[in-house]
Amino acid sequence: MNRILIAAAAIILTTPLAMAGPIDSACIRSDRGARQPNLCQCAQQVANQTLSRADQRLAASFFRDPHRAQVVRMSKRDADNAFWARYKAFAGAAEAYCR
Template sequence: MNKLVIAAAILVAGASGAFAGVIESACLHTDRKAVSRQLCGCIQEAADLTLDRSDQKIAASFFKDPHKAQETRQSNRRSDEAFWQRYQQFGSTAEAFCKL
């Protein structure tokens, strides 16, 4: 049931947004073989459900600098720890709905 609610929210979010978000833009500008507008759009929709704009900017920076993600994950700052928990939820959501 929870997956159905999230799937419906993804469809609504996708229908309302005609412009690429920061996550989708960062995804599209990577050199990975599996990159596609469809996949990056789905990842953006998962981000819209789980991360606020500020968190999305931080997460988007990981596409250019993966080491920054490692630094954030290992940080002792409470704000980084809280962000990392939200980021993990984003990753789980994206994986479940985008079939990563």
């Protein structure tokens, strides 16, 4: 029984607390993110608190295709407008928290 508890504790203590999410992964692959991994991790933490996984995937796509952000921002669709409001809130929170 003690061996099982020790093995379980070792697994828990060596497992990262948070796996990289879509924002962190996209940020790290970007030119700036590769030089600032802590900033990418911080942005992911804020994203986890403010955006759904679907929103995070859409926001992460902006790293690969910045024009897509412009298309979403200028869209007349209600869903895109709602996303953009959430995205702006995320960006503001990340800017304030991840300094």
